[in-house]
Amino acid sequence: MATCTRTVWKVVAGCQRQLLRGGVPAYTGVSQTAPRDLPVRSFAAVKPWKKEKKEDPEKEKKVKRVIDDKDRHKPFGKTAWAPVDDVYVLRHYPRKTYDAADAIDMLKNFQMLDFTPPTQSLYIDLRLDMKLEKKKKVDAFVSTVNLPHPLKTKMNTVLVFTEDANQAKVALENGAAFAGGVELIQPILDDTISADFYVAVPDILMKLSPLKNKLRKKFPKSKRGSVGIRIPKMLELFKRGHEYMVESDCYIRTQIATLDMPKEHILANLQAILTDVCSHRPANMGPFIERAIIASHTSEALWFRSEDFLPKPAEKEEGEEE
Numbered sequence: 478m479a480t481c482t483r484t485v486w487k488v489v490a491g492c493q494r495q496l497l498r499g500g501v502p503a504y505t506g507v508s509q510t511a512p513r514d515l516p517v518r519s520f521a522a523v524k525p526w527k528k529e530k531k532e533d534p535e536k537e538k539k540v541k542r543v544i545d546d547k548d549r550h551k552p553f554g555k556t557a558w559a560p561v562d563d564v565y566v567l568r569h570y571p572r573k574t575y576d577a578a579d580a581i582d583m584l585k586n587f588q589m590l591d592f593t594p595p596t597q598s599l600y601i602d603l604r605l606d607m608k609l610e611k612k613k614k615v616d617a618f619v620s621t622v623n624l625p626h627p628l629k630t631k632m633n634t635v636l637v638f639t640e641d642a643n644q645a646k647v648a649l650e651n652g653a654a655f656a657g658g659v660e661l662i663q664p665i666l667d668d669t670i671s672a673d674f675y676v677a678v679p680d681i682l683m684k685l686s687p688l689k690n691k692l693r694k695k696f697p698k699s700k701r702g703s704v705g706i707r708i709p710k711m712l713e714l715f716k717r718g719h720e721y722m723v724e725s726d727c728y729i730r731t732q733i734a735t736l737d738m739p740k741e742h743i744l745a746n747l748q749a750i751l752t753d754v755c756s757h758r759p760a761n762m763g764p765f766i767e768r769a770i771i772a773s774h775t776s777e778a779l780w781f782r783s784e785d786f787l788p789k790p791a792e793k794e795e796g797e798e799e
Contacts, residue, residue: 572780577747580771580779581740587776588736595737597774601747603729603754603783604768615758617726619694619701621674621718622753626742628732632716636661636670637708638677638685638697644708651709652716659684666691674715676703694722721750729754736773747771748786755787 546552556569575583581599588595607615637648640658648656654672655661658681664670665688677685677697682704689696697703705711721731733750734743751766758765769783 574780574782577744577771577781577783577785578740580781581743583779584771584773584776585736585740588773591775593773593775597736598732599734599736599738599743599771599773600730600732601750602770602772602778603751603766605723605727605729605754605758605765606763606767607727607758609759609762617723618757619720619722620753620757621701621714621720622749623714623717624719624733624749625745626734626738627717628719628734629717633673633718634671635674635676635712635715636665636672637712638675638681639708640681641678644678648708648712651712653708653712662687674703674718676705676708676711676715678706678708679704719750751783751786 551557552571555571558571559573560570584599587593588597605615609615632652634654635652636655637645637653638658638661639645639648639656645656655670661670662685675692675695675697682697685697699705702714703711719731721729723729731750733746751769755765764784766783766787769781770778771781772778
């Protein structure tokens with residue numbers, strides 16, 4: 478009996494050794510004294526695969542889609558080119574753009590039909606394309622232009638800063654309200670002296686820094702034409718000059734005439750302002766004025782074509798080369 482038992486234990490021990498060589502875990506009931514020849518892994522662990530990030534391609538520039546409706550029987554997204562009935566929904570038809578002369582005639586007729594004052598002001602509302610190359614923009618500007626037919630009967634008061642006695646004398650002779658040097662700074666700060674416009678010669682400009690917070694936009698600047706050595710020319714501009722400015726980043730809203738003025742005078746003033754506006758942006762950048770509206774104080778707004786008033790230097794140069 479003892480011999481059979483020993484034989485059984487030998488068989489069990491042999492099976493245990495075979496199981497350990499195969500990498501299978503041994504039973505807990507078997508003696509752990511038997512040698513364990515576990516396999517040794519001779520290769521590196523596989524690196525987990527990660528999805529490589531693709532390089533971001535250049536962002537495509539969003540190009541505004543321009544739809545050419547010239548050869549279509551009706552404009553894109555509209556009912557027709559023009560309404561047939563007198564009463565219609567405005568959004569179903571394209572907005573009509575008038576010639577400037579026709580728009581002025583219509584505004585004059587509106588005034589007669591509505592019995593509104595004939596001396597009411599006439600305004601324009603321009604939206605500008607302020608973009609330049611390489612994501613740059615045109616800075617908001619303030620400009621003064623001499624209108625062919627001035628709106629004001631009273632001249633603006635102009636103060637000239639200069640330390641030269643001869644220049645001060647010339648300024649006073651050409652209509653300056655005040656002329657002098659640094660001695661005028663304190664009276665201006667005390668509100669003893671004031672003017673509609675302030676001009677200066679370049680030599681004294683650095684000494685006027687105490688007035689920057691006081692005058693703000695009226696402080697003399699070369700960009701506005703209020704700094705220079707030609708005092709009579711500056712006085713001629715600012716005494717009867719019409720000032721306008723860019724508001725809300727890209728809009729110009731300014732008066733150009735009164736409704737009782739002759740149509741030729743209104744058109745001349747309109748052309749002077751539009752030409753001065755477009756001078757603040759390079760001509761090779763394309764049209765500066767995106768939208769132009771004209772209206773009186775009591776009438777509806779009329780869209781008009783501003784490009785009819787502007788010169789076209791590119792076409793002229795091509796014609797000259799040919």
